[in-house]
Amino acid sequence: MLEIRNLHVAVDGKEILKGIDLAVGRGEVHALMGPNGSGKSTLAYVLAGREGYEVTKGEVLYQGRNLLDLAPEERAREGVFLGFQYPVEIPGVAAMNFLKAAVNAVRKHRGEDELDAIDFLKLVRDKAKALKMDGELLKRPLNVGFSGGEKKRNEILQMAMIDPRLAVLDETDSGLDIDALKIVAAGVNALRGPERAILLITHYQRLLNYIVPDRVHVLVDGRIVKSGGKKLALEVDDQGYEPFTAGEKAA
Amino acid sequence: MGKDKSIAASYARQFAEVEGALPGRGLAWLDALRANAIERFAELDFPTPKLESWKFTNLRPLTREVFAPSPATRNGLGKGDVARWLADDLPCHLMVFVDGHFRADLSELGALPRGARVASLAETLAGDPARLEAHLAGNDAIEGDAPVALNTALMADGAVIALDRGVALEKPVHLLYLATAATKPVAMHLRNLVVAEPGSSATLIETYAAPRGGRYWTNAVTDIVVARDAQIRHFKLQNESVDAFHLAATRARLAKGSGYDSFYASFGARLSRNEIATRLDGEGADCRLSGVYLARGRQHVDNTTVIDHREPGSVSKEHYKGVLDGDAHGVFQGKIIVRPGAQKTDAHQLNKNLLLSKTAQADTKPELEIHADDVKCSHGAAVGELDAEALFYLRSRGLDPAHAQRMLVEAFIGEVIDGIGTPALRSHLGRLVAAWLSEAED
Ligand SMILES: Nc1ncnc2c1ncn2[C@@H]1O[C@H](COP(=O)(O)OP(=O)(O)OP(=O)(O)O)[C@@H](O)[C@H]1O
Ligand SMILES: [Mg+2]
Secondary structure: OOOEEEEEEEEEEEEEEEEEEEOOOOOOOEEEEOOOOOOOHHHHHHHHHHEEEEEEEEEEOOOEEEHHHOOOHHHHHOEEEEOOOOOOOOEEEEEHHHHHHHHHEEEEEEEEOOOOHHHHHHHHHHHHOOOOOOOOHHHHOOOOOOHHHHHHHHHHHHHHHHHOEEEEEEOOOOOOHHHHHHHHHHHHHHHHOOOOEEEEEEOOHHHHHHHHOOOOEEEEOEEEEEEEEOHHHHHHHHHHHHHHHHHHHHO | HHHHHHHHHHHHHEEEEEEEOOOOOOOHEEEEEEEHHHHHHHOOOOOOOOOOHOOOOOOOOHOOOEEEOOOOOOOOHHHHHHHHOOOOOOOOOOEEEOOOOOOOOOEEEEOOOOOEEEHHHHOOOOHHHHHHHHHHHHHHHHHHHHHHHHHHHHHEEEEEEEEEOEEOOOOOOEEEOOOOOOOEEEEEEEEEEEEEEEOEEEEEEEEEEEEEOOOOOEEEEEEEEEEOOEEEEEEEEEOOOOOOOOEEEEEEEOOOOEEEEEEEEOOOOOEEEEEEEEEEEOOEEEEEEEEEEEOOOEEEEEHHHHHEEEEEEEOOEEEEEEEEEEOEEEEEEEEEEEOOOOOOOOEEEEEEEEOOOOOOEEEEEEEEEOOOOOOOEEEEEEEEEOOOHHHHHHHHHOHHHHHHHHHHHHHHHHHHHHOOOOOHHHHHHHHHHHHHOOOOOO
């Protein structure tokens, strides 16, 4: 589904990602962990196509195609979804209108009929309910004044509505209370399926109790220094990144 | 300068040629006023950027040729050309002007309450000139720059709205000015007068549009007298041809306890300048000026306002937002004067501009002249670009850049549009904005 090969990325001339190799197959869930500033969000942004990230080397294949050639909206329509670590506040754009525009842009691209107001509302109501989200929130300007948890839930709602093929979730668990965490995890698990792949960026193994990953990768200073099964997350939780950092230096 | 002079002289000659045929000819006060005005015009000449108040707006494109007074035409405009400019679900007293002349056949004045009069200027000059004399004969009529003087000399038609004491007009009066594409450059010197006697109230809508485009000059002057405790809401949509010139001067006088609430939306014209000068002559007068201006291509759009607080305890709130794309140039000049003794004045001004291209330009100039010490005055001005993060967020959900931009622009000006009190007008304006946004940039 997703194949990242020797990816080097610089921001403002400074190299942040220093040769990432990562393959996430269909139906798999991978977790990406790593200390602050190691480049996790950078990787997520590069996958989503944000400007300002210069790919100096390497390539990214998505469903066999060169992902980096596509504009951000094309990636989204092809099924790539980024759950933002810091969802952007957009005053004056009602969350509901935005969601409808997004859903229909993706549906149109897939050759599906655009949802009319009634079908759309019905779908939102169902999905929001599953996430125990207050519908009133969606009448407000997008993310403006949303609490940290509300913003993250809103990301998951968008994901559920858009029904992506590859979801990259950047610290969607941060800032969630335990109940919200379970709900969000259920939302992610609902997306899990043989045709989909998920890359979970997280600091906490806690999330991985609810979303059990197939693989765990540890990113340190722009490189994946270790990959393994779900136990690796426990190791990180236990010992922190120190052992990995040391290994990195020795290598 | 020599060239400008000759343009001024051409208009003076034009005046000599047409004055005999102007409405109200033979009324001594009016003949004197017109003669006075053309003299004043010649004296002033068209303003140039050397004048501080015209620093950002150069009338050279307008003054390269002489615009002849627009003749009354029977151009084949039908009700369909009229209907598209009307707000849905908002019955109005409708006056339609085509090429600057009132067209009773296209208008629908409907029944007016007792004590309310709505008529064309030409009709009023013919039938009830005394009503105008009191408001037009004085020197105030030609106060202002050369275009106002020229308007006074050549005014041919417009609307006269008079409300007796305590009369509340329930339905808005909609003045729809349609220009048809004339073969030669013509000018419409429109003159409107609104007199709201104490305690009366009305909503005035003005729409300027050109169903077939064309190069012409709208030169409008609107005088509004808001007597004690009266309320006037004024909603103006400028959708002129993109080859046209639109100069408008609105002068409002607010008596004690009265209110004037103006909203202006500018979409059209090659070059436009909308001037609003308000005088808050009475204690507790309340003045709200707001607007949006959207321009692209080579459009130049100028909003110049003066709010003159002359008595204590008056309030003014001003909020304008501009969206500029292509090579467009937007101007906002907002002067607030607080006279000595106008204590407890509460004046706020805000102007924000959004540049959608690297070559678009915005000039914003707040000017506060405060001569009283116990006042609350604030102003803010900003020129910025679309938020790149917001754009990316929208695109990352599948919206194409044009759609994302449209959403952000609508959000930007929505802040002003949401302040419009009448829902039907709010949605009417929303539609016009959406139409403007969906027009492709040439
Ligand atoms: N525009 C920029 N200019 C310079 N450095 C940048 C820029 N954007 C990111 N960086 C740097 O890149 C590095 C990686 O940042 P990134 O946000 O990818 O880290 P992260 O792993 O997501 O961290 P966290 O766990 O705190 O979210 C950091 O050192 C950051 O300061
Ligand atoms: Mg991060």
